Amino acid sequence: MKGMMMHRPLLISGILDYAAEVHGHATIVSRRVEGDIHRTDYPTMRARVVQLSLALEELGVKPGDRVATLAWNGYRHMELYYAISNIGAICHTINPRLSAEQLGYITNHAGDMLLFSDLTFVPLLEKLKDIFPADMRHVFMTDAAHMPENTLNAFCYEDLLDGQPTTRDWPEFDETTAAGLCYTSGTTGDPKGVLYSHRSSVLHTLQIAASGFLTDMGRDARILPVVPLFHVNAWGLPYLAPMVGADLVFPGPNLDGESLWTLMEEEGVTSSWGVPTIWQGLQGAIDRHGRKPAALRQIVVGGSAAPRSLIERFEQSGVSVNHAWGMTEMSPIGSHGALAWQIADLPFDERMALKSTQGRRAYGVEMKIVGDDGKRQPHDGKAKGELYVRGNNITSGYYENDAATAKVMDAEGWFATGDVASIRGDGYLQLHDRSKDLIKSGGEWISSIDLENIATAHPKVAQAAVVAVPHPKWDERPLLVVVAKSADDLPTLEEIQALMLGSMARWQLPDDIVFVEQLPMTATGKISKLNLRESLADYVHPDLR
Amino acid sequence: MKGMMMHRPLLISGILDYAAEVHGHATIVSRRVEGDIHRTDYPTMRARVVQLSLALEELGVKPGDRVATLAWNGYRHMELYYAISNIGAICHTINPRLSAEQLGYITNHAGDMLLFSDLTFVPLLEKLKDIFPADMRHVFMTDAAHMPENTLNAFCYEDLLDGQPTTRDWPEFDETTAAGLCYTSGTTGDPKGVLYSHRSSVLHTLQIAASGFLTDMGRDARILPVVPLFHVNAWGLPYLAPMVGADLVFPGPNLDGESLWTLMEEEGVTSSWGVPTIWQGLQGAIDRHGRKPAALRQIVVGGSAAPRSLIERFEQSGVSVNHAWGMTEMSPIGSHGALAWQIADLPFDERMALKSTQGRRAYGVEMKIVGDDGKRQPHDGKAKGELYVRGNNITSGYYENDAATAKVMDAEGWFATGDVASIRGDGYLQLHDRSKDLIKSGGEWISSIDLENIATAHPKVAQAAVVAVPHPKWDERPLLVVVAKSADDLPTLEEIQALMLGSMARWQLPDDIVFVEQLPMTATGKISKLNLRESLADYVHPDLR
């Protein structure tokens, strides 16, 4: 029997309408590319989004068309999210740190008809102009006064809005209509497109709202998204903040520790979301200032494993750390580390142990662990296997890429994450590695994440990565690659091994250490193991020297 | 273009599975009908729900069948919610305070095949046994040791569970499948059935989670639902608590102020939800004890208008009041009074003014105000009209009752609430009356809620109601009906009129006062204006005496 309830499509436009109607007190602060600080609110944003949407329609944008962005975190970028999706078109956010080749690949693969860019990127666009789809038009996200000379025949953002009406009713369409397109960050190969729907983005937002991020942070949510709007929707914040009435503080292009510290201090930021490397930078600034930004109470860390030492230092300086795991393919949040309040009085050590895991699954995300034999493994904290996920916020296949899709979808309709994990009886997820980064030694797997985690805790280590190197007898052996805090005071392999022996078996320890000045990074601020392995192609294991 | 995301049905079973997996630390406390205190947790509850669901199937329950409950707030009642809905059957919760006639009407109208009852109701069932559907079977919600003699050939709840397996995968079906059935409380006429779907209940839960109830309460959510599980799903708490990992404290049948105070104190309750009359009772206990229950930080008040004086007294004793508005037809939450944190430092008076409104709409609930002329009114805080609502949590028509349905659905698919309201520019909803309770004097409307609100603030008034009485010249005039705090110290009409003149026009004031020992109540603890008007049938206006 069917229920007798209304069916209203879950549409992204409803989030902004809601914020404009009931969250008029919230503010959106942006450090602009132009240099100044800009403040707005949701009623104003809705009016401008209406103008922008009408301008898009005048430029010929139709439902289903792809409109791309190349921009930092700021209010105009957020306006584009809504204006494009609200009229049934698809907001394709592009990572500006991609290579020229990748930029050309994805704009053509997506078939973008318009590209909205921050001024920062004008020189790049001029240089690359031939790589883009032939009929793609450019819009620069600025006003007439700041409009640069260009050979791209570009439109000016504020001119497009100017004079347009400020109210409209949004079109209604099916909730499964595509709303956004984001390519994976390319850590493991060619970028693959994930095509979000209105349903998936709205449900993802509701799922985060229900999952304790907010209660963990307290009532006065003034959130600084360091995670870029060009990377998986800034983990959902441009939808979450208006839904719950949080303030947003957009940092623009300057994401070094000092700039972040100052902006957080000046703007009273209470929560900030980003990848581990960002937090290493902020920790440096906290050390220099001798204290955290006054209002900061919570950081959300994800994108790659947060080392326990990093978590502990933030917690000790009064900032609660929420260690989250997710993927572009998951909108992105899969699990998060907000601890149950019922165990708030656990000893520090036990709390930190829990916070170092990838936390518990968000409501709406189902998980299974599959062993090498293809069998489901128990959730006992011991059995490891590839992690598969299922849920409304998870991709059912890559955009126009059947070959890549076939590799990740299983017969029951689950998505293979490529991550190796175990799940404890009480629901905590522990990631051990990407399956491509696991080290196979003598028929047994060694987790690079576990080793890196410990190495990073050594006082002389700034960053650490562990990769497999070939070995005639053991197949592969782990090699430790370290960026030292000071070139004059290097840690020794033995010191780090001694630390590792606390929780690892002797045969799992790296046999050698290599010092580098910096580690290769991906466009989203992760250590690129692909590039690191390439750069170590000539490395020879001590047993062979 | 369609998005490429998984479609997973939004099913109620997923909520319990989630809680059992990730919220193992939460506890569910019940004061049992048997007299003792019972404690359980979500993993245990899931195991028992599985057993119960298998027992239901053995008793012949099929998808779409209606299974009824007649029970107080306790863990067994909550188990029924999940066991029935999870197998695609329909959980029909019945208000035990209905008249015998209404009980017979709704069990037959629903076609209930099983009735699960608390022991309290066995004598009633014995007396009424002929009014129920002929083939309906009885189950008593107790164990073998407490099973009473009966002529109903009743099953014993714990015996049904005993020996059943404790794990299963839940069946999957379309998210629009019916899950629950609840009849309106009958304030204005015959009860009408609302048939909730899995989609509507899951979305309603997510909408509440996103709407600030939780952040308003703080992290450690230990919630006591005074609002009954037999009345609109206890406002969604049996779904919300497991989703967010809150503790639940079920009070059983004793809902007087003293019992509630003691249970809250003993169990460290932080939040409690119920109708205004309940909070008047608790306020009495707070006065006697000289303080609030130690951990209590928030109450949610809804079901009828919360008088400002009540709100202020709770706020002054350190309990934040969230004034919510809803309807059985809305699952039920439509709006709520959690204030934006950005205005937390407003002066007390301004905050109380905002908290006395019915708050702002929950995400997912759209509202429009329609004037007598059928035209949409502006949201300017001034224009009044009938409130219409739209959303996934809102009924599209009454169960097997086309005549009633036709009266409430408009041409655009909105639901007519029967409430007269205005909406401020910043989103705050102000209810002025039920349209049936409005007083029409000389062609102008007078709001009974506004007058009652002021009268209740008088120190000598315990409860107040204002109803229309016929008048030859003015058509109708307002009459004030008062329950005094002490029969020896009655307030005067002039005193109360003087209070009212602060915010009402002279012609809007009641012309007369009538004292009664108590006001007629509906089954859900609201003042029954229907019965009150009937009891005043012989009243003559002073102008006619």
Ligand SMILES: Nc1ncnc2c1ncn2[C@@H]1O[C@H](COP(=O)(O)OP(=O)(O)OP(=O)(O)O)[C@@H](O)[C@H]1O
């Ligand atoms: N908290 C975390 N701990 C460990 N690993 C994480 C965490 N969060 C994310 N990851 C890693 O990041 C991956 C998802 O990252 P993302 O979607 O940005 O693209 P990518 O996997 O880095 O790039 P590509 O898929 O193109 O190779 C996860 O599969 C996981 O390997």
Ligand SMILES: Nc1ncnc2c1ncn2[C@@H]1O[C@H](COP(=O)(O)OP(=O)(O)OP(=O)(O)O)[C@@H](O)[C@H]1O
């Ligand atoms: N906070 C509130 N302030 C004023 N009125 C409220 C509030 N909350 C609920 N109500 C009233 O209660 C109504 C919904 O109550 P409910 O669904 O329990 O059934 P009922 O309307 O009392 O009964 P019936 O529909 O059978 O007459 C609303 O339409 C409104 O009139």
Ligand SMILES: [Mg+2]
């Ligand atoms: Mg990936």
Ligand SMILES: [Mg+2]
């Ligand atoms: Mg009603």
